[in-house]
Amino acid sequence: MVGPEQPLLPGEEVPGPEFERKxxxxxxxxxxxxxxxxxxxxxxxxxxxxxxxxxxxxxxSTKLGLKPIHILELVTFYxxxxxxxxxxxxxxxxxxxxxxxxxxxELFAQIRARCGATVSAGHGICVSPDxxxxxxxxxxxxxxxxxxxxxxxxxxxxxxxxxxxERILAESGEKEASQGA
Amino acid sequence: xAQDGTVQNPTREHRIILRYADLPGYTxxxxxxxxxxxxxxxxxxxxxxxxxxxxxxxxxxxxxRGGAGFPTGxxxxxxxxxxxRKPVYLLCNADxxxxxxxxxxxxxxxxPHQLIEGMIISSFANHAHLAYIYIRGEMARGAKILERxxxxxxxxxxxxxxxxxxxxxxxxxxxxxxGAYICGEETGLIESLEGKRAYPRIKPPYFPAALGLYLCPxxxxxxxxxxxxKHIVEMGGAAYARIxxxxxxxxxxxxxSGDVCxxxxxxxxxxxITMGELLYDVCGGIRxxxxxxxxxxxxxxxxxxxxxxxxxxxxKNAAGAMEEIxxxxxxxxxxxxxxxxxxxxSGSGGIIVMDHTRDMVECLDNLSAFYAHxxxxxxxxxxxxxxxxRKVLDxxxxxxxxxxxxxxxxxxxxxxxxxxxxxxxxxxxxxxxxFVAKFREEFESKAVAEEEKDRLQVTH
Numbered sequence: 001m002v003g004p005e006q007p008l009l010p011g012e013e014v015p016g017p018e019f020e021r022k023x024x025x026x027x028x029x030x031x032x033x034x035x036x037x038x039x040x041x042x043x044x045x046x047x048x049x050x051x052x053x054x055x056x057x058x059x060x061s062t063k064l065g066l067k068p069i070h071i072l073e074l075v076t077f078y079x080x081x082x083x084x085x086x087x088x089x090x091x092x093x094x095x096x097x098x099x100x101x102x103x104x105x106e107l108f109a110q111i112r113a114r115c116g117a118t119v120s121a122g123h124g125i126c127v128s129p130d131x132x133x134x135x136x137x138x139x140x141x142x143x144x145x146x147x148x149x150x151x152x153x154x155x156x157x158x159x160x161x162x163x164x165x166e167r168i169l170a171e172s173g174e175k176e177a178s179q180g181a
Numbered sequence: 182x183a184q185d186g187t188v189q190n191p192t193r194e195h196r197i198i199l200r201y202a203d204l205p206g207y208t209x210x211x212x213x214x215x216x217x218x219x220x221x222x223x224x225x226x227x228x229x230x231x232x233x234x235x236x237x238x239x240x241x242x243x244x245x246r247g248g249a250g251f252p253t254g255x256x257x258x259x260x261x262x263x264x265x266r267k268p269v270y271l272l273c274n275a276d277x278x279x280x281x282x283x284x285x286x287x288x289x290x291x292x293p294h295q296l297i298e299g300m301i302i303s304s305f306a307n308h309a310h311l312a313y314i315y316i317r318g319e320m321a322r323g324a325k326i327l328e329r330x331x332x333x334x335x336x337x338x339x340x341x342x343x344x345x346x347x348x349x350x351x352x353x354x355x356x357x358x359x360g361a362y363i364c365g366e367e368t369g370l371i372e373s374l375e376g377k378r379a380y381p382r383i384k385p386p387y388f389p390a391a392l393g394l395y396l397c398p399x400x401x402x403x404x405x406x407x408x409x410x411k412h413i414v415e416m417g418g419a420a421y422a423r424i425x426x427x428x429x430x431x432x433x434x435x436x437x438s439g440d441v442c443x444x445x446x447x448x449x450x451x452x453x454i455t456m457g458e459l460l461y462d463v464c465g466g467i468r469x470x471x472x473x474x475x476x477x478x479x480x481x482x483x484x485x486x487x488x489x490x491x492x493x494x495x496x497k498n499a500a501g502a503m504e505e506i507x508x509x510x511x512x513x514x515x516x517x518x519x520x521x522x523x524x525x526x527s528g529s530g531g532i533i534v535m536d537h538t539r540d541m542v543e544c545l546d547n548l549s550a551f552y553a554h555x556x557x558x559x560x561x562x563x564x565x566x567x568x569x570x571r572k573v574l575d576x577x578x579x580x581x582x583x584x585x586x587x588x589x590x591x592x593x594x595x596x597x598x599x600x601x602x603x604x605x606x607x608x609x610x611x612x613x614x615x616f617v618a619k620f621r622e623e624f625e626s627k628a629v630a631e632e633e634k635d636r637l638q639v640t641h
Contacts, residue, residue: 029354032311032394039358039359040356074378081359095547095550095551097280097533097548098444100547101539101544139278140281140282140481141319142319143283144439144533145436145437147438155322
């Protein structure tokens with residue numbers, strides 16, 4: 001069930017030249033209508049800056065010659081578009097029937113407890129207070145044959161268990177430790 | 182891979198679309214695809230007249246693999262190229278998100294060039310010079326695989342201008358969705374691709390072939406359907422039509438998930454295997470030593486089938502006369518028509534199995550939560566009804582069932598289907614109608630349990 005919409009944050013992101021280049025390349029793929037590039041540019045923004053702000057809506061609508069509402073109405077419609085940063089590690093757990101039959105709801109509860117993800121960030125995402133971790137239920141990930149299905153960023157995990165989660169957490173901890181050193 | 186009934190392949194699986202997907206050492210690279218005869222059918226197709234390819238697809242009897250099973254050749258035939266002055270678009274519906282379905286993913290991730298070759302041939306046949314692959318947002322990795330494959334195809338002039346010297350120009354781009362199931366509805370998909378909310382369009386026109394992307398003639402086909410076109414060009418429509426059974430030609434990929442020992446995806450000739458063979462011989466039976474209770478045969482929107490049911494199937498016999506025969510659930514041959522005759526549909530080919538330990542009210546609650554979340558909100562009966570059904574089911578699973586609940590659910594479901602712009606209305610009400618009708622005692626028991634509880638509280 002959808003909760004009340006959270007207002008957009010103002011945002012201070014400044015797209016660089018590489019971002020501009022990618023945006024132009026995307027717009028070029030829709031010769032009949034620049035408006036078609038709306039959703040691809042929202043994806044691009046979210047991948048670059050983590051979430052969608054007022055700045056994002058303004059920048060994309062100006063770029064495409066649209067009214068801001070044409071972009072905002074997409075942000076509030078598509079579940080993958082986020083108006084708050086999710087955790088640095090974001091677990092997406094499949095909620096739907098085949099995965100539920102394989103224990104995905106138990107897995108969701110375990111991850112939530114393990115990461116202390118208790119703060120709502122809209123669209124069903126729960127984030128840990130320090131912003132390190134987040135977990136969300138998503139609908140069918142089309143991997144029902146190897147349930148439960150889970151995604152972390154773009155990586156997909158099949159037959160996921162809390163051990164899978166522990167491994168991911170350990171690996172990310174190692175990565176951070178080596179980066180810090 | 183053995184493709185007959187021999188020791189290596191006792192289950193008679195016949196892989197055409199997935200022939201190479203799981204072959205050891207097979208990669209999504211174009212060189213690997215070319216080594217396995219890739220893009221040979223494109224060369225052949227480009228030497229044919231576009232109308233001749235449409236005729237072969239019509240002769241093949243190919244039916245759409247996305248869910249509705251509409252004849253592909255007929256869909257393609259709706260565009261009158263003699264009169265049409267607008268650009269034609271071809272869209273690949275890769276928004277695979279019907280719960281229980283995971284077949285298109287296998288093609289996209291493991292054999293992307295097969296899809297691209299099928300799309301180029303289909304675009305050529307339909308006079309399209311621009312095509313898009315609408316892939317669901319969650320398949321970010323799949324989108325990258327496709328983008329890389331498209332770049333490879335462009336570099337080898339299978340895409341771009343004057344493809345292989347034929348004078349035909351085409352480009353294909355990937356468009357990512359963003360987590361909305363309704364984008365699988367073809368007019369919702371088109372709206373989404375136009376940069377809007379994915380609100381399905383009012384019908385008529387019933388087919389985007391009349392008014393589609395940017396109000397131009399548009400063909401929307403599923404991933405598996407487009408792959409089949411390549412094989413129809415290779416073997417010819419008549420030869421393809423000999424695979425499978427009448428009106429259920431070619432192979433189909435069935436995805437089995439839920440309470441079976443070995444879930445997975447399997448490709449069979451139309452009607453070549455029964456439900457029982459698939460569940461028990463191929464998937465190793467019901468897991469944990471349990472018994473079959475129910476299954477959903479074609480993605481979560483299909484009506485549930487209950488173990489032990491007997492179906493009266495009307496079909497044409499070999500002599501062409503209509504006959505009615507009795508079949509158990511296990512005897513149903515897997516095809517479009519028999520599953521439809523059993524009162525459900527083979528839809529997207531996603532079979533979800535539930536064992537005898539499962540609470541049907543909880544299973545339906547799970548599906549209803551899906552539909553309540555995914556309703557696009559455009560039509561009041563669906564937006565309000567799907568949510569209302571979910572709330573009733575949540576209450577029932579939460580131990581607060583009432584005696585009137587089963588009838589309330591049926592009344593609600595009955596007022597959604599047929600009253601909405603798109604088939605989502607049916608998709609959200611069919612599970613409710615079939616679950617409650619076939620397992621009414623379980624839905625009633627939720628209320629009984631509650632009354633018992635009250636009585637016990639009073640006595641003590």
